[in-house]
């Protein structure tokens with residue numbers, strides 16, 4: 468039995484959002500450049516690095532939908548203030564949270580909107596963060 472997460476502290480991000488969580492279908496990235504900042508790799512190494520970076524989803528606040536998050540793909544040169552990894556504690560697979568969400572998150576305690584997203588995609592967030600594989 469697992470606790471239902473009710474003891475996890477809520478962050479001070481306003482009233483509980485009621486909008487349904489929208490999980491966008493994961494689309495395969497096929498272009499050469501970063502979809503977020505347009506950075507284009509100039510070497511094979513950079514290209515490989517970019518693909519690795521873009522394989523990780525980055526969650527950030529949805530500007531049109533307070534309390535929700537949108538998932539995007541980012542390279543390491545994308546302008547981001549702060550990044551917190553919210554990966555599975557067992558296999559290390561998982562997205563990152565960025566921007567205001569990261570300000571409210573630590574690796575062990577993810578901001579509430581991002582936690583809703585994680586649950587919506589089948590992850591368990593309490594007592595520890597694990598992906599659907601476990």
Ligand SMILES: [Zn+2]
Pocket residue numbers: 501502503504505506541542543544545546
């Ligand atoms: Zn980028």
Ligand SMILES: [Zn+2]
Pocket residue numbers: 555556557558559560597598599600601
């Ligand atoms: Zn896992």
